[in-house]
Amino acid sequence: MAEFLQAKDNRRILHVDIDAFYAQVEMRDNPALRKVPLGIGRDPDLHHGHGVIATANYIARRAGVHSAMGSIEAKRACPNLVFVAPDFEKYRSISGQIHQIFHEFTDMIEPVALDEAYLDVTANKMAAPTLAAQLRHRIWQETQLTCSVGVSYNKVLAKLGSEHHKPNGVTVIPHELAQDFVLNLPIKDFRGVGKKTLEKFEKMGVTDGRDLYAMSLDELRVQFGSFGDVLYWQARATHFSPVKDRSVSQSVGKESTFELALHDRSEVEMTFKTLAEKVVLNMKKKKLLGRTLTVKIRDDDFKTQTKGMTQAVPFELDAAFLARQAMLIFDEAYPDNFSIRLLGLTFSNIVEQKYEAVSLFDSL
Numbered sequence: 001m002a003e004f005l006q007a008k009d010n011r012r013i014l015h016v017d018i019d020a021f022y023a024q025v026e027m028r029d030n031p032a033l034r035k036v037p038l039g040i041g042r043d044p045d046l047h048h049g050h051g052v053i054a055t056a057n058y059i060a061r062r063a064g065v066h067s068a069m070g071s072i073e074a075k076r077a078c079p080n081l082v083f084v085a086p087d088f089e090k091y092r093s094i095s096g097q098i099h100q101i102f103h104e105f106t107d108m109i110e111p112v113a114l115d116e117a118y119l120d121v122t123a124n125k126m127a128a129p130t131l132a133a134q135l136r137h138r139i140w141q142e143t144q145l146t147c148s149v150g151v152s153y154n155k156v157l158a159k160l161g162s163e164h165h166k167p168n169g170v171t172v173i174p175h176e177l178a179q180d181f182v183l184n185l186p187i188k189d190f191r192g193v194g195k196k197t198l199e200k201f202e203k204m205g206v207t208d209g210r211d212l213y214a215m216s217l218d219e220l221r222v223q224f225g226s227f228g229d230v231l232y233w234q235a236r237a238t239h240f241s242p243v244k245d246r247s248v249s250q251s252v253g254k255e256s257t258f259e260l261a262l263h264d265r266s267e268v269e270m271t272f273k274t275l276a277e278k279v280v281l282n283m284k285k286k287k288l289l290g291r292t293l294t295v296k297i298r299d300d301d302f303k304t305q306t307k308g309m310t311q312a313v314p315f316e317l318d319a320a321f322l323a324r325q326a327m328l329i330f331d332e333a334y335p336d337n338f339s340i341r342l343l344g345l346t347f348s349n350i351v352e353q354k355y356e357a358v359s360l361f362d363s364l
């Protein structure tokens, strides 16, 4: 069955990941940093021992410095480590540049992080490895940054590919090599295998893809529940998750129409609350945020008004707050008597929550 499914998957997917992103940007902008071990984070000596390493250049990595390590620990591992505080504004703007380049190749893009995305290039006539080379060239041309790219027929294999020859490499995993590639993969490299799963596998004597392949689906389900299925199919180089194209989502909204026109302000208020709750739920499900909120009102004479509010930072996904904003606009448009046939609430200028998640590291 696995072989049959594999043969059906004719997609062409790239996974792109910038090498040591924040560190590479800082080395680009200050060449003196290229020859020293560099950690992006606050110097613990200047900040009362506080700070976390966001990333490190390859010189520092060889000394044992890595992402999410405390700055003190990093300094202990690498005493001459040079610290540079992160500049998120800069990284965000470079990320925007890179995502624009992605659009030269396809509109089916799933951003994963500021420096990382899946691209489905199935519709592009050119061969996928050629596209990978062109993409790397374009990114270098525009940003003077190197990246690694994995090319294959599913997302898991494309990601494994981009990790395979890091930094500054391309790895193509075509159908005929995929099964072998996965069989030889250390068990720790499979998607979703963290510390706990790894310990469990160690006890079971499972060390690589070949050992995993030998396990039955039932056995894997008993050990890992539904994650067992994921492992079973990964060992067979099969994974059908599509590239989730979030760039097409230009707006997320909801409208209500009324057979019997509304004349009562409290009914309007209640409707906006319900609409806001639905829109918020939908935005949360899709992990999106919006910078523009548009309120739509149509009355009995079919006069339709739309009013938008745009902010520099995305709106908080708080239904009560959004409903209040909508009411401000409504009260301005209809201070007295009214007869309302339609109310709507829509977010546009959509951004991914993941992009904003970078601010989690703002407190470094």
Ligand code: TTP
Pocket (backbone or CB within 6 Å): 017, 018, 019, 020, 021, 022, 023, 053, 054, 055, 056, 067, 068, 113, 115, 116, 166, 167, 361
């Ligand atoms: P990664 O792509 O995971 O790491 P990287 O680009 O630094 O290194 P490489 O891809 O070559 O392995 O993450 C991208 C950026 O996200 C990274 O430069 C810094 C930031 N980041 C953190 O702030 N904290 C973290 O724990 C991780 C993993 C990344």
Ligand code: MG
Pocket (backbone or CB within 6 Å): 017, 018, 019, 020, 021, 115, 116
């Ligand atoms: Mg990276």
